Each structure stands twice: as structure tokens, then as C-alpha cells.
Amino acid sequence: MDQKYIINIGRQLGSGGRQIGEKLASKLGISFYDKELIQIASQESGLGKEFFEKFDESNSHSIFGGLFGLRGTFTDEIYSNSYLNNETLFRIQSDVIRKLAEQESCIFVGRCADYVLKDYPRCLNVFITANIDDRIKRVAEKEHMPENKAKDLIEKTDKKRSGYYNYYSNKVWGAAESYHLCINSSLLGIEGTVTFILQLVEKKFSVSAK
Amino acid sequence: MEQNRSPIALGTESVWRLLLQYAIPSVIAMTASSLYNIIDSIFIGQGVGPLAISGLAITFPLMNLSAAFGTLVGVGGATLMSLRLGQKDYSSANQILGNSFVLNILFGLIYTVIVLLFLNPILYFFGASSETIPYAREYMVVISLGNFITHLYFGQNAMLRATGDPKKSMYLTIGSVIINIIFAPLFIYGFKWGIRGAALATIIAQASMLIVQIKIFSNKKSFIHLQKGIFKLKRKIVVDSLSIGMAPFLMNAVSCVIVILINQGLIRYGGDFHVGAYGIINRFAFLFVMIIMGLNQGMQPIAGYNYGAKQTDRVNKVLKYTVLLATGVGTLGFLISEFFPHAVASIFTTDQTLIKLAVPGLQIVFLFYPIIGFQMVTSNFFQSIGQPKKAIFMSLSRQLIFLLPGLLILPQYFGVNGIWYSLPVADLLSSIIAVYMLTTQYRKSTIKL
Numbered sequence: 001m002d003q004k005y006i007i008n009i010g011r012q013l014g015s016g017g018r019q020i021g022e023k024l025a026s027k028l029g030i031s032f033y034d035k036e037l038i039q040i041a042s043q044e045s046g047l048g049k050e051f052f053e054k055f056d057e058s059n060s061h062s063i064f065g066g067l068f069g070l071r072g073t074f075t076d077e078i079y080s081n082s083y084l085n086n087e088t089l090f091r092i093q094s095d096v097i098r099k100l101a102e103q104e105s106c107i108f109v110g111r112c113a114d115y116v117l118k119d120y121p122r123c124l125n126v127f128i129t130a131n132i133d134d135r136i137k138r139v140a141e142k143e144h145m146p147e148n149k150a151k152d153l154i155e156k157t158d159k160k161r162s163g164y165y166n167y168y169s170n171k172v173w174g175a176a177e178s179y180h181l182c183i184n185s186s187l188l189g190i191e192g193t194v195t196f197i198l199q200l201v202e203k204k205f206s207v208s209a210k
Numbered sequence: 211m212e213q214n215r216s217p218i219a220l221g222t223e224s225v226w227r228l229l230l231q232y233a234i235p236s237v238i239a240m241t242a243s244s245l246y247n248i249i250d251s252i253f254i255g256q257g258v259g260p261l262a263i264s265g266l267a268i269t270f271p272l273m274n275l276s277a278a279f280g281t282l283v284g285v286g287g288a289t290l291m292s293l294r295l296g297q298k299d300y301s302s303a304n305q306i307l308g309n310s311f312v313l314n315i316l317f318g319l320i321y322t323v324i325v326l327l328f329l330n331p332i333l334y335f336f337g338a339s340s341e342t343i344p345y346a347r348e349y350m351v352v353i354s355l356g357n358f359i360t361h362l363y364f365g366q367n368a369m370l371r372a373t374g375d376p377k378k379s380m381y382l383t384i385g386s387v388i389i390n391i392i393f394a395p396l397f398i399y400g401f402k403w404g405i406r407g408a409a410l411a412t413i414i415a416q417a418s419m420l421i422v423q424i425k426i427f428s429n430k431k432s433f434i435h436l437q438k439g440i441f442k443l444k445r446k447i448v449v450d451s452l453s454i455g456m457a458p459f460l461m462n463a464v465s466c467v468i469v470i471l472i473n474q475g476l477i478r479y480g481g482d483f484h485v486g487a488y489g490i491i492n493r494f495a496f497l498f499v500m501i502i503m504g505l506n507q508g509m510q511p512i513a514g515y516n517y518g519a520k521q522t523d524r525v526n527k528v529l530k531y532t533v534l535l536a537t538g539v540g541t542l543g544f545l546i547s548e549f550f551p552h553a554v555a556s557i558f559t560t561d562q563t564l565i566k567l568a569v570p571g572l573q574i575v576f577l578f579y580p581i582i583g584f585q586m587v588t589s590n591f592f593q594s595i596g597q598p599k600k601a602i603f604m605s606l607s608r609q610l611i612f613l614l615p616g617l618l619i620l621p622q623y624f625g626v627n628g629i630w631y632s633l634p635v636a637d638l639l640s641s642i643i644a645v646y647m648l649t650t651q652y653r654k655s656t657i658k659l
Binding site for chain 1: 218220221289292293296297298299302446450510511514515517518519520594595596
């Protein structure tokens with residue numbers, strides 16, 4: 001297990017992606033980064049957490065969204081000078097991802113980590129979906145909300161995440177081309193999916209789980 | 211509240227030094243840009259005649275519109291380019307370079323076709339008269355035909371800045387000004403080509419710099435260079451670029467509409483010479499506005515970073531210093547225009563009628579310039595700290611919200627002077643709003659602390 005490897009997990013809301021990532025990380029004995037990235041990015045850059053949180057995985061560039069997501073001055077001179085614009089925050093966050101990937105094997109959830117680390121040879125990019133009923137149930141339970149509200153949240157979040165991913169990366173969120181493996185967690189359940197992915201990791205990276 | 215200590219220079223070095231460091235290159239570029247416009251107008255006014263300056267003023271909205279389309283493509287392209295370069299995604303970055311190139315040519319040509327097809331009706335609508343239209347036509351035909359060159363030149367300049375070469379883009383801007391200064395008098399006085407000569411000099415200056423830019427981007431050794439395959443338009447790049455560029459485009463379009471209304475009002479309540487006077491005043495005022503914009507660009511990263519790092523004392527400092535400098539610039543414009551308007555107007559023309567109209571115009575328009583520095587910096591300040599909605603609102607308050615009703619109502623009571631009055635009135639009211647918004651912002655943040 002001398003060589004580092006990275007697992008990047010893209011996930012639909014309520015698919016159990018985070019859980020699967022955490023279990024994988026503990027079984028493999030490697031670090032796990034989801035929202036923790038925000039804290040690290042904030043520390044590294046000196047910028048407040050709330051700026052990263054506001055921009056986190058949300059859709060920043062529809063035609064009219066662009067109206068209010070201005071960067072630079074509104075003149076012929078095009079100067080992306082503002083530090084607090086989305087692109088700069090994304091770059092800071094990506095630098096953090098790259099730095100962590102240099103240091104150790106880890107698992108990243110979301111945040112276009114697969115695109116950020118596209119030049120790293122030992123990466124496994126996974127996308128996790130689930131049946132819509134399972135997703136609704138999971139979200140309703142976790143967020144303590146009725147199922148119809150959960151469904152709305154799921155639709156909204158999917159839109160935000162795909163907008164974010166499609167803009168910052170050059171790929172399409174949730175499309176098979178963008179990942180090495182797409183798997184529906186309802187098929188094998190959370191534990192089953194973890195085991196399945198583990199087998200793939202062991203094979204590809206010649207590592208063994210605890 | 212804990213203050214994060216950051217290692218980056220923006221958070222630690224002397225605010226004055228940082229501001230000068232960031233602002234000076236921008237100010238130089240902006241000044242060069244506006245000087246270019248002034249010099250053009252001087253050659254036309256002195257070398258061709260007073261009606262020629264009026265003709266030129268009629269074309270301002272068309273030039274604004276062309277710039278707006280350029281921005282539509284350019285801002286998006288530059289933003290995407292920075293994004294991809296930040297990820298070392300050179301293949302995407304090159305495609306952006308190529309797509310941006312093609313889009314610039316495309317929009318440039320569409321504009322050319324539409325403007326040339328409807329040139330006369332457009333110019334009459336913009337306030338031309340039978341006296342001024344021959345000049346406006348002559349100028350616009352050349353400018354329209356060369357429009358794709360203009361777009362490419364500005365677009366590539368933006369790309370140079372996005373690829374981390376702002377010095378080169380600054381030199382190119384200065385270079386284009388110099389070439390223009392050489393050729394314009396040659397064409398106007400030497401070859402007696404009139405206003406057409408001025409337009410030709412502009413296009414030739416841009417074309418020569420464009421050749422230099424293409425040479426720079428042809429360097430096969432650099433990561434980003436022109437090559438086969440990058441010119442095929444990709445839907446994602448086009449859609450993303452245009453969405454990003456939509457906002458600056460609309461802001462430019464707004465100022466275009468305003469100039470049309472001003473010229474229409476001047477023709478209706480005054481005459482051709484009033485339009486010419488506006489041509490002079492607009493070009494002169496633009497110089498000071500551009501310098502303040504340059505200062506704003508210097509302030510942006512400093513204010514933005516320190517606001518993000520919650521170092522409010524530094525945020526306050528940079529705001530204060532920038533307002534100070536901008537007020538100085540505005541006041542300079544005010545003093546020159548209030549006390550030496552005759553001298554200013556005489557630079558542009560020898561025609562006494564034109565000068566006599568430009569003098570009161572200058573004095574009225576520059577009336578509140580000592581405070582517009584504050585207004586413009588504050589508006590940009592909100593953008594720097596990540597509150598673009600407020601920034602847009604404040605910008606519109608000066609350029610549209612108060613100006614529009616003023617232009618429609620005031621001339622009914624004051625005749626042609628009403629047009630002049632509406633400008634300082636808008637300046638004053640928008641500055642009051644700026645004070646209100648800034649104090650609200652400070653009250654909010656002190657409560658947070």
C-alpha cells in the first residue's frame with residue numbers, strides 16, 4: 001500500500017453516497033473529505049467559511065443567474081479581480097483538493113474532485129444513484145421532513161449539483177462517460193455497494209481492506 | 211470574532227502600497243483608452259469641422275453597442291479561460307481561445323451587416339440631421355466594416371489578461387493609441403480624407419495590434435496557442451460564455467440607450483451644434499470616469515480578499531484610500547471644467563458657436579464631479595465584497611434610474627439646458643443613495659461584530 005490512490009464519489013441526494021464513502025474510508029483506512037473541505041479551504045486561504053458555504057455545489061451560471069453573479073467591472077475592460085467570485089473560490093477549493101491528494105490516499109465526495117484530479121493516474125471515479133423511493137425515504141428521515149418536501153429538495157439539489165458540476169468540470173453530471181463506475185445503491189443496499197466497490201478498489205489499486 | 215491571519219500579501223502588506231500596485235496598471239490602460247478617444251475627437255474637431263464632431267457624437271451609441279457585443283463574448287471567454295487555466299486544463303483552455311476567436315468574428319460580422327443595411331434610419335433615429343449625417347455615415351461605414359477587427363482586438367486583449375499577461379495587453383493598448391496618433395493627422399491633414407481618415411486610422415491601429423496579438427498567440431511553445439481544432443464551436447463553451455457575458459452586455463446596452471436619448475433630446479431642443487458640444491463633453495468626462503474605473507479595479511482584489519478574511523480595518527482602509535483618490539480625480543475634472551471650460555472646448559474645435567455651447571455644458575455636467583468618485587467607488591466596493599446586486603443597483607441609479615426621467619422631464623421646463631441638468635442631478639441623487647447604502651452596510655456589520 002505504498003502508492004497513493006484517490007476515490008472520487010459523485011452522488012445524488014439521498015442515494016447514501018456519503019455513507020458509502022465513509023464506510024469505504026474506514027475499511028480502507030484512508031481519509032474522507034466531504035464538507036470538511038470547506039473548513040480546510042477556509043483555513044488555507046484565510047477567507048471566511050461562509051463564502052465557501054454559499055458557493056458550495058450550487059448552480060451559479062444560468063443566463064439570468066449570470067446577471068447577479070457578476071465578476072469584474074461592467075466595462076470593456078475585462079478584469080476578474082474580485083477575490084470573492086465563484087471562480088476564485090473554486091480555484092482555492094481545488095488547490096486544497098490537490099494538496100490533500102498529494103499527501104495521502106483519500107476519498108472525496110462531490111465538488112468536481114474527479115475533474116480537479118483528472119491528471120492523477122490512480123483515481124477511481126464513482127457515481128452513486130438510488131431508486132427515487134429509497135432516496136425520498138432517506139432524505140425525509142435525515143432531514144425530518146414529509147416525503148413530498150423531500151422530493152422537492154431532491155429535485156432542487158439535483159439541479160444545483162448538476163449545474164455546478166457541468167459548469168466547473170468539462171463533463172456531464174451523472175453521465176456514464178464521466179465516471180469509471182455508476183452504481184445504483186438500491187441494488188445491493190449500502191453495505192453491499194460498499195463491498196462491491198471495495199472489490200473494485202482492491203483489484204485496481206492492489207490494496208487490501210482491513 | 212477571531213481575525214484570521216493570512217500569509218498572502220493582500221492580507222498583510224501596506225494597504226497604500228497594494229492599492230498603488232494594483233491600480234496603476236489599470237489606470238494606465240484606462241487612461242490610454244480614453245486618451246485615444248479624446249485624441250480622435252480632437253483631430254476630427256480641429257481637422258474636419260464642428261459638424262464632424264456632431265456626426266461623431268451621433269455614432270457614440272453604435273460604438274457603445276459594438277463594445278457591448280464585444281463584452282458579451284469577451285468577459286465570458288476570459289472568465290472561462292481563467293477557470294480552465296486554474297485547473298491546468300489546457301485542452302479546454304485552447305478551445306476557449308478558439309471559440310472566443312470565432313464568436314468575436316461572428317458577432318462582429320452580424321453587427322456589420324445589420325448596421326450597414328439600416329445605417330441611415332439608425333443614424334436619424336440617433337439624432338442625426340441632414341447636415342451631420344454625411345459625417346456620421348462616412349465614419350460609421352469604415353468602423354462597421356472594420357468591426358470584426360475591433361472585436362478580435364479587444365477580445366484577444368482580454369484573453370491576454372486572462373492568461374496572466376496583463377503587461378502585454380497594456381502595451382498593446384498603448385501601442386494602438388500611438389499608431390492612431392500617427393495615422394489620424396496624416397490621413398486627415400495630409401491626405402485630406404476627412405472623418406473617414408479618422409475612422410481608418412482607428413481601424414488600422416487596431417489591426418496592427420491584432421497582428422501582434424495573433425503572433426503572440428501563435429507561439430507553439432506556450433500552453434495556450436492558436437492551433438487546428440480549437441475553432442469548432444462547442445455548445446457548452448458558447449452557452450457558458452454568453453451567460454457570463456450577459457450582465458456586462460446589458461449594462462453596456464443601458465449606457466447606449468442613454469446616449470441615444472441624450473442626442474435625441476439635444477437635437478429636438480437644440481440642434482446639431484449641441485450634439486457636437488455633447489461629443490466634446492462626453493469624451494472629456496470619459497477620461498476622468500475611466501481613471502476612477504482603473505482605481506476601482508485596483509481596489510477590487512484588496513477589498514474582496516480582506517473582506518473574506520474578515521480583516522475589516524484593512525477593508526475600511528482600502529475603501530477610504532480609493533474614495534480619496536477617486537474624489538481627487540473627480541475634483542480635478544471639476545476644477546478644470548468650471549474654471550477653464552473655454553480652454554477645454556478650444557482643444558477640440560476652433561468654431562466659436564460650438565465653443566459657446568460647449569462651455570456652459572461643461573460647467574453644468576461637471577458640477578458634482580467631486581462626489582461621483584465616492585459614488586463610483588462605493589458601487590464597485592459592493593461588487594468587491596460579493597454583493598453584485600447592490601453594485602448593479604447603484605450603477606443603474608447613476609446611469610439610468612434618475613437620468614431617464616430627468617432626460618424626459620427637465621427639457622420641458624428648461625429647454626436644451628434641461629438635458630445638461632439631468633446629468634449632474636443624476637450624479638447627486640445617486641451619490642445620496644450611495645451614502646445611504648454604505649452607512650447601512652456599516653451599521654449591519656458593526657452589529658454582527
